[in-house]
Amino acid sequence: xxxxxxxxxxxxxxxxxxxxxxxxxxxxxxxxxxxxxxxxxxxxxxxxxxxxxxxxxxxxxxxxxxxxxxxxxxxxxxxxxxxxxxxxxxxxxxxxxxxxxxxxxxxxxxxxxxxxxxxxxxxxxxxxxxxxxxxxxxxxxxxxxxxxxxxxxxxxxxxxxxxxxxxxxxxxxxxxxxxxxxxxxxxxxxxxxxxxxxxxxxxxxxxxxxxxxxxxxxxxxxxxxxxxxxxxxxxxxxxxxxxxxxxxxxxxxxxxxxxxxxxxxxxxxxxxxxxxxxxxxxxxxxxxxxxxxxxxxxxxxxxxx
Amino acid sequence: xxxxxxxxxxxxxxxxxxxxxxxxxxxxxxxxxxxxxxxxxxxxxxxxxxxxxxxxxxxxxxxxxxxxxxxxxxxxxxxxxxxxxxxxxxxxxxxxxxxxxxxxxxxxxxxxxxxxxxxxxxxxxxxxxxxxxxxxxxxxxxxxxxxxxxxxxxxxxxxxxxxxxxxxxxxxxxxxxxxxxxxxxxxxxxxxxxxxxxxxxxxxxxxxxxxxxxxxxxxxxxxxxxxxxxxxxxxxxxxxxxxxxxxxxxxxxxx
Ligand SMILES: Cc1cc2nc3c(=O)[nH]c(=O)nc-3n(C[C@H](O)[C@H](O)[C@H](O)COP(=O)(O)OP(=O)(O)OC[C@H]3O[C@@H](n4cnc5c(N)ncnc54)[C@H](O)[C@@H]3O)c2cc1C
Ligand SMILES: Cc1cc2nc3c(=O)[nH]c(=O)nc-3n(C[C@H](O)[C@H](O)[C@H](O)COP(=O)(O)O)c2cc1C
Ligand code: FES
Numbered sequence: 001x002x003x004x005x006x007x008x009x010x011x012x013x014x015x016x017x018x019x020x021x022x023x024x025x026x027x028x029x030x031x032x033x034x035x036x037x038x039x040x041x042x043x044x045x046x047x048x049x050x051x052x053x054x055x056x057x058x059x060x061x062x063x064x065x066x067x068x069x070x071x072x073x074x075x076x077x078x079x080x081x082x083x084x085x086x087x088x089x090x091x092x093x094x095x096x097x098x099x100x101x102x103x104x105x106x107x108x109x110x111x112x113x114x115x116x117x118x119x120x121x122x123x124x125x126x127x128x129x130x131x132x133x134x135x136x137x138x139x140x141x142x143x144x145x146x147x148x149x150x151x152x153x154x155x156x157x158x159x160x161x162x163x164x165x166x167x168x169x170x171x172x173x174x175x176x177x178x179x180x181x182x183x184x185x186x187x188x189x190x191x192x193x194x195x196x197x198x199x200x201x202x203x204x205x206x207x208x209x210x211x212x213x214x215x216x217x218x219x220x221x222x223x224x225x226x227x228x229x230x231x232x233x234x235x236x237x238x239x240x241x242x243x244x245x246x247x248x249x250x251x252x253x254x255x256x257x258x259x260x261x262x263x264x265x266x267x268x269x270x271x272x273x274x275x276x277x278x279x280x281x282x283x284x285x286x287x288x289x290x291x292x293x294x295x296x297x298x299x300x301x302x303x304x305x
Numbered sequence: 306x307x308x309x310x311x312x313x314x315x316x317x318x319x320x321x322x323x324x325x326x327x328x329x330x331x332x333x334x335x336x337x338x339x340x341x342x343x344x345x346x347x348x349x350x351x352x353x354x355x356x357x358x359x360x361x362x363x364x365x366x367x368x369x370x371x372x373x374x375x376x377x378x379x380x381x382x383x384x385x386x387x388x389x390x391x392x393x394x395x396x397x398x399x400x401x402x403x404x405x406x407x408x409x410x411x412x413x414x415x416x417x418x419x420x421x422x423x424x425x426x427x428x429x430x431x432x433x434x435x436x437x438x439x440x441x442x443x444x445x446x447x448x449x450x451x452x453x454x455x456x457x458x459x460x461x462x463x464x465x466x467x468x469x470x471x472x473x474x475x476x477x478x479x480x481x482x483x484x485x486x487x488x489x490x491x492x493x494x495x496x497x498x499x500x501x502x503x504x505x506x507x508x509x510x511x512x513x514x515x516x517x518x519x520x521x522x523x524x525x526x527x528x529x530x531x532x533x534x535x536x537x538x539x540x541x542x543x544x545x546x547x548x549x550x551x552x553x554x555x556x557x558x559x560x
Contacts, residue, residue: 027529031548035308035397035527047531055542062524062532064357069524076531076543219356248353271525272348272358274397275310 004288005295006281008042008263010240011163011188013125015042015097015263018296019253019281022244022267023048023101023127023167024073028087029094035274038096040281042263046087048103048129051112053079063200063209068221068246069268070198072212075103080116092122099165103129111155118160125162128152131169131194143169143194146181153185165242167191168229170222175229179237189240191265192229196222219268220246227259234260234301248276250283260301308400308527309334312393316370318386323447324376325420326386333369335398341428342403342518342552345371346526348395349381358397359385360523360547362424362495371396376420400526401551404428404493404516406435411489414513415441416474416504418496424518428493440485444474444500475503482511491516498560505555515555521546535559 006017020043026032028046038044056076063070078086091098100123104110110128117123130152131143142148153166166182168175170193179190195216200209208214226245233241243261247253248269256264269276284296293299317329335345346358359381365372377383388394404424406413413432415425422443432439444462461469462477470477474496478485494504495518508515521533528548536559537544544550544558 024531025525025529031528035310056531056534058536059534060522061534062522062530064355064522064524067353067356069357071524071530071532073531076534220353268356268524271530272356273310274527 004285004293005297006285006288008297010125010165010242010262013097013099013163013188017042017281017284018257018261018263019277019284020045020099020242020263020265021270021277022265023129025267025270028083028091029096029098030087030090032270032274033094036278038094041096041277043097043099043124045099045101045127045265046083046091047077048075048101049077049080049083049113050075050103050105051080051109053077053082057212060210061212061215063215065198065200065217065219066221068217068219070200070210070215070217071195072210072215074212077103080113084117084120088120088122097124098122099125099127101127101129101167107152107155110152111159114156114159118162123162125165125188126156126160127165127167127191128156129167129194131167131171144172146172146178149178150181150185153182153187157186163188165189165191167194169194170225170229170245171197176232176236179233179239179241183237183239187239189242189262190233191242191244192233193222193226193245196225218246220248222246223248223252227256230256230261231259231303247280248272250280250287253280253284254287254299257296257299258301258303260303262297262300307338308397309338310395310397311335313396314393315388315390317372318388318390320386321374324445326375326377327364327372328375328385328388329365329370329372330394330396331369332371332396332398335363335396336366336369336371339363339366339371339399340403341431342424342516343399343401344424344526344551345373345396345398346400346523347373347385347397349384351395355381355384357524358526360400360520360526362518362551363399364423364426366427366430374420374423374426397526401547402549404518404552406432406437407491409489410437410491412485412491413437413439414478414485414490414492415439416478416492416494416496416500417441417443418474418494418500419445421494421496421500421518424495425493442474442477444477444496473503474500475507479507494518494555501555502560505560508555516552517555517558517560518552519546519550519558519560521551523547
């Protein structure tokens, strides 16, 4: 039984398998394509793009923690124009599904970005980063404020017919309320979760390890939190959930799918093993075969509590 | 430019000086491509702790073998020192941009500070193969006799004067300056930031081109996480140590 169906649908977006590469952990695809065959993955989600280029935070930007890492990159990115001129031509060629992630520091900027990119054929969907905790005037404010997240969704929905995925912050009291709000405004799916706010100190200098003081925690350390958030949304809100947070093996991916994720994203694990996505896809296939599951969609939210 | 991730057999992993270990592995794919100044990302644990790979400069290459010189400074390097001969470790590389050897070069000065000596034996070998006269200077805190032929013909500098010149490595170059040929000279340096700054100042004043290999914390090591910025000298932007470096023309970056 090698003909397991791994293809999934997220709104109108069809993916050949449920394994995507998370924003900020694959750049714009170019560097990682030298190591991994991007045609095999379900989709790649490009680094958050803003209207104007951002040079990002000064060093130190990263710090390794127990089973995880803190990052405060500061949404360093090349800006919309260079993204279109320099990166889209490459993405066009690689024959994989491209989801464009957008970050902004004002409602207008979100709208402006989606307007400028909506007609680019290569971009199959938008993922909206409302929750990046790194940029003082951006991330946290939107992601923690349910009205702001609602407003962004309602503002962007009429601009494009392409699937709109809202990437939710875990740094809130009730993530399911956010999922419900964006569903009401017409979002096609939510991604859960972005990084958790964290920090670390050097006890000798008594200074933070990261220049920005706080950073976003990612990696295996956050997996149980991410899994609980996915479950919370999937139990209460009828919207496809894309699970992300600490996935480092096919077993992790299967766990997310069982907890309610229609698809998953791999982030930090790409840094340790750039070929991880291929291994996860193969692992899911073998698992389904072994478990007599002919369609991976049957695994979604298949938990018994 | 392809990057490999291979499980490489360890054929030597031993202490060669007080603070230096020498790791040799069979890595045909990386050995074929790598040039001096490039680095590899080594997975030091198969069990996720520590999580991230650790970057190490390639110190040695012979046929299908590559070697690394490293110092134990934390959990990752401690674990690396415990790997036995015959075991396999996952090595990703070659990564980054290495040293440039200009066609007209006649004399090369190689300066290493502490474990910053690591990339220099490989560079020296390449320079010598091209018939370029090389002088290697190594500075360390205290005497560290090396039982390694990689380090023959080195000018030592120690802070306490227990071996060689007393003072830092840049001062030791200054000490011999009058006898160093000045025509078509170039310097290469790797070591702690204060040493690189001293080298920058010294060679700038002497009007000698200098390439430096710098360090930064890294997550991915190949240009995707943006975790390793270094200030660019000619604009308000950052360069990435892993992708644009780790070797830079010393005038390109602000230390
Ligand atoms: C391009 C590059 C080439 C390098 N080449 C060599 C080499 O050939 N030989 C060698 O011994 N070391 C080299 N290093 C440094 C080496 O990567 C670190 O010493 C190692 O990652 C420490 O890991 P750890 O788990 O033992 O220590 P940790 O517990 O992670 O840290 C212990 C100490 O090491 C310092 N450190 C940790 N990571 C780095 C890093 N990436 N760069 C600089 N300092 C760090 C920390 O500031 C801390 O003081 C290189 C670093 C880079 C960026
Ligand atoms: C270095 C780094 C950069 C990131 N940049 C972005 C980004 O630009 N936009 C975004 O939406 N998420 C970004 N993320 C968050 C990831 O996409 C992901 O949601 C998070 O890391 C949790 O997944 P993981 O544990 O698998 O890494 C970044 C994460 C890391 C580690
Ligand atoms: S370490 Fe990731 S970009 Fe340099």
